[in-house]
Amino acid sequence: MKRITKILIILLPVLILIAYAKWPEQPLPEGIKADKLIVNKAKREMEFWSNGERIKTYRISLGGNPLGHKLKQGDSRTPEGLYSINDKNANSRFHLNLGISYPNKTDRSNSDNPGGDIKIHGLKNGNGWIGKFQRLYDWTDGCIAITNLEVEELFASVPIGTPIRINP
Secondary structure, X not given: OHHHHHHHXXXXXXXXXXXXXXXXXXXXXXXXXXXXXXXXXXXXXXXEEEOOEEEEEEEOEOEOOOXXXXXXXXXXXXXXXEEEEEEEEOOOOEOOEEEEXXXXXXXXXXXXXXXXXXXXXXXXXXXXXXXXXXXXXXXXXXXXXOOHHHHHXXXXXXXXXXXXXXXX
């Protein structure tokens, strides 16, 4: 009986991890375009809105020092405030990215060196196998990270100019 218990103690977490990795996510409906994105840092969530309705919620990873608003380059914080999607890069060192218009005028007036290059991106090229497990900790330099499949969805469905609100 002890041997079976030990095997179950070892096997159960492995089976849970496999199920988590393989559990399919609901894709966005085809042809849908975003009206806005809303990030709730405390919940590690990003909401996709279209036609005034929340369509999907993504689990995200943030900067390695996620509490509070980004103050300066290198602080590993994800900014807070109202921005817009201002760029798309299919040739990023991360699997696709969407640029966020940080820093804005207020950010620049509050810091001598606010930094920049805040993106929504997938995993670093060559690390796509990590998949959903990237969500287990905050690992970016201040960006918003999602899985490669999710960033492909956003890349196709979020027009440049889409507002993004990043809440604490």
